[in-house]
Structures are given as structure tokens and as C-alpha cells.
Amino acid sequence: MRVSIAGAGNVGRSIAAELLENGHxxxxxxxxxxxxxxxxxxxxxxLLADACELSSLEEAGIDSCDVAIAATGDDKANLVxxxxxxTEFGVPRTVARVNHPKNEWLFNADWGVDIAVSTPxxxxxxxxxxxxVGDLVRLLTFREGEANLVEMTLPQDSPCVGQRIGDxxxxxxxxxxxxxxxxxxxxxxxxxxxxxxxxxxxxxAQSYEDELAELLSPRGEPGRVVQRTPETx
Numbered sequence: 001m002r003v004s005i006a007g008a009g010n011v012g013r014s015i016a017a018e019l020l021e022n023g024h025x026x027x028x029x030x031x032x033x034x035x036x037x038x039x040x041x042x043x044x045x046x047l048l049a050d051a052c053e054l055s056s057l058e059e060a061g062i063d064s065c066d067v068a069i070a071a072t073g074d075d076k077a078n079l080v081x082x083x084x085x086x087t088e089f090g091v092p093r094t095v096a097r098v099n100h101p102k103n104e105w106l107f108n109a110d111w112g113v114d115i116a117v118s119t120p121x122x123x124x125x126x127x128x129x130x131x132x133v134g135d136l137v138r139l140l141t142f143r144e145g146e147a148n149l150v151e152m153t154l155p156q157d158s159p160c161v162g163q164r165i166g167d168x169x170x171x172x173x174x175x176x177x178x179x180x181x182x183x184x185x186x187x188x189x190x191x192x193x194x195x196x197x198x199x200x201x202x203x204x205a206q207s208y209e210d211e212l213a214e215l216l217s218p219r220g221e222p223g224r225v226v227q228r229t230p231e232t233x
Contacts, residue, residue: 001025004065004091006051006081007072008035011097015071016044029060052080054088063089070096075103079111086112136213147173147203150212156196157218166190171211174204 001024005012008030016026020043030036031050038046049056051070062068068085070078078096085091096111098104098118107116140149154161160168165188170176176188180199194200204212 001066002064003067004062005069005071012071016041027060052077057084065091067093073099075099083112136209147205150202150204152200152216154196154198155218158216160194160216161196163194165192172208174202174208174212177201177203
């Protein structure tokens with residue numbers, strides 16, 4: 001997969017290093033000569049240019065990219081880069097970094113943004129996830145499928161503790177995708193049993209969240225959904 005990254009600062013280079021390690025082709029773009037540090041990532045392509053300029057993106061050959069990431073420290077630049085990549089060059093997937101929470105509302109399809117990544121929102125959701133045993137916490141929203149990634153740490157007195165996973169009847173289209181136990185993630189096994197303290201990760205439509213929370217919560221207690229949607233994929 002070919003990926004362009006606008007912004008070759010610490011964030012952009014970190015993303016590039018991870019993607020290169022996974023075998024992807026990376027192009028880093030930055031208008032500041034001081035950010036061009038080709039020796040730090042010799043396997044990446046580097047371009048000294050302004051990613052907000054149409055001519056720069058043409059020079060970069062961004063139309064051949066599968067994903068365009070806007071990772072600068074300037075929200076305006078990230079929005080313009082995403083819009084050009086999507087509307088002018090037809091890049092299939094755009095990812096934009098949100099630096100200031102007050103600007104989050106702009107990072108949507110109208111500005112060519114498929115995925116908006118907001119660090120403050122993500123940290124808030126992770127705090128909720130860490131302290132909310134027995135609450136269903138919404139972590140991610142998948143825009144196109146209108147599905148959410150939700151998490152619950154199974155409380156000791158949940159009626160589901162000890163239940164065989166293969167015997168569980170989840171509401172609607174709910175899918176249990178992973179279990180985190182003792183700090184290690186594992187795929188759900190049909191013959192495995194749920195244990196108190198398990199962190200359960202589900203994919204579900206929002207309409208089934210309340211029912212899922214009710215199923216997992218202790219008997220006699222209403223299920224609670226923590227209304228946090230830090231990211232949209």
C-alpha cells in the first residue's frame with residue numbers, strides 16, 4: 001500500500017516508521033527544510049513541498065496513493081490537504097490529525113476527511129474505559145457501516161461470568177471480536193468461558209448498545225452506555 005504523509009514532524013515520522021515496518025511504501029511531505037530528515041527513515045520517499053498546494057501534490061504523485069495522511073500541527077493545513085487529496089486526486093482513504101478539539105466538527109466528509117484522529121478525545125475514551133468496570137464504553141465509530149467498537153470490563157457479579165462463549169446469544173448483529181485477559185488479547189473461543197475482569201471488545205450497531213449493556217450488567221442493575229465517540233473510521 002502506498003501512503004503519503006503530510007507533516008514530517010515527530011508524529012508524521014512515527015507513523016511512517018510504523019507503516020514502513022509493516023511493508024508499506026511511504027512518502028513524507030513537508031515545507032520546512034528542517035523537517036526533511038531522510039537519514040532517519042532511509043526507506044521512505046521525501047519531498048520538500050507545501051502539501052496545501054495543488055502543484056505539490058501533483059509532483060508527489062498523490063493520485064497513486066491508497067491513503068493520504070494529514071499529520072501536521074496545523075488544523076487548517078490538515079483540512080486543506082485532505083480536501084485536495086480526496087476531491088482533486090481521488091485518494092480512496094484520507095486520515096487527518098485534529099490538533100484542537102474545538103475544530104473537530106470540521107473534520108468530516110465535507111472537507112474530504114474519512115478518518116479524524118483527535119488525541120484529546122481518544123485519551124478521554126481510554127480514561128473512561130479504564131475506570132468504568134461494568135459500563136459499556138464506545139471507543140470508535142465506523143462511519144460507513146454505522147457500527148461502533150465498544151468495550152466492557154466484565155464485573156464480578158455479571159450473569160455472564162462463567163458462561164460458555166458459544167452459548168451466548170448476543171443481541172442483533174453484535175459480534176464479540178476480542179477478549180483482553182491478564183493484559184493479553186485473545187480471540188474468542190467457542191468453548192471458552194467468560195471471566196470476571198475480562199475486557200470484552202464488540203462490534204455493534206448503536207441500536208443494540210443498550211441491550212448489550214443490559215445483558216452484561218449485574219442482574220437488577222440497569223446497563224449504562226458511556227457516550228464517548230473519540231474517533232470515526
